[in-house]
Amino acid sequence: xxxxxxxxxxxxxxxxxxxxxRCTQDMRHNAMYWYRQDLGLGLRxxxxxxxxxxxxKGEVPDGYSVSRANTDDFPLTLASAVPSxxxxxxCASSTSGETGELFFGEGSRLTVL
Amino acid sequence: GQNIDQPxxxxxxxxxxxxxxxxYQTSGFNGLFWYQQHAGEAPTFLSYNVLDGLEEKGxxxxxxxxxxxxxxxxxKELQMKDSASYLCAVRDDDxxxxxxxxxxxxxxx
Numbered sequence: 769x770x771x772x773x774x775x776x777x778x779x780x781x782x783x784x785x786x787x788x789x790r791c792t793q794d795m796r797h798n799a800m801y802w803y804r805q806d807l808g809l810g811l812r813x814x815x816x817x818x819x820x821x822x823x824x825k826g827e828v829p830d831g832y833s834v835s836r837a838n839t840d841d842f843p844l845t846l847a848s849a850v851p852s853x854x855x856x857x858x859c860a861s862s863t864s865g866e867t868g869e870l871f872f873g874e875g876s877r878l879t880v881l
Numbered sequence: 882g883q884n885i886d887q888p889x890x891x892x893x894x895x896x897x898x899x900x901x902x903x904x905y906q907t908s909g910f911n912g913l914f915w916y917q918q919h920a921g922e923a924p925t926f927l928s929y930n931v932l933d934g935l936e937e938k939g940x941x942x943x944x945x946x947x948x949x950x951x952x953x954x955x956x957k958e959l960q961m962k963d964s965a966s967y968l969c970a971v972r973d974d975d976x977x978x979x980x981x982x983x984x985x986x987x988x989x990x
Binding site: 801803808809810811812813816818824826827858862867868870871872873874875 | 883912914916922923924925926929968970972975976977978979980981982983
């Protein structure tokens with residue numbers, strides 16, 4: 769039973785470098801999301817995708833890009849990392865049922881120096 | 882925009898009851914969620930309210946008043962394993978979820 773898999777689990781990155789965080793789900797959920805979690809600020813939505821082929825901007829999209837080529841994969845790219853992007857990143861997916869609760873991956877801890 | 886407020890920290894004794902309040906002002910409303918997050922782990926779903934009233938699920942209950950923009954999560958018969966952060970989240974009309982900053986509950990013996 770996999771659910772949502774994120775990679776890498778943890779990464780230290782030099783400022784200015786490009787980085788892609790990978791997210792794969794095997795639940796055939798239509799909607800997928802990327803959040804960042806920072807102390808005192810909670811989870812903030814970066815980008816989302818309601819279905820394969822479509823994406824949208826969340827609350828804090830600047831400096832990040834996403835793609836949704838198929839149902840299962842939703843990678844998040846930092847084109848040129850900056851120290852303020854140091855955070856824990858969570859990928860999530862949701863059902864299309866009545867509740868539509870989010871299922872989260874285990875998170876990717878990113879440190880930008 | 883979304884504005885979701887909940888207390889930062891709460892402490893309670895094992896076996897006691899704790900109530901975590903959440904107030905919200907959001908553009909559009911399509912349900913309120915509570916998630917539990919243990920330190921270093923991913924959030925996990927606890928409860929969902931879309932209509933006014935109380936939803937009970939074992940030791941946990943969640944209440945919603947849409948007219949007041951208010952919800953609470955009630956944790957009964959507290960156990961040490963309930964020490965965690967509890968996140969209040971509101972879903973908007975576009976089905977996007979916005980989270981409060983979370984309430985850290987510490988259960989003491």
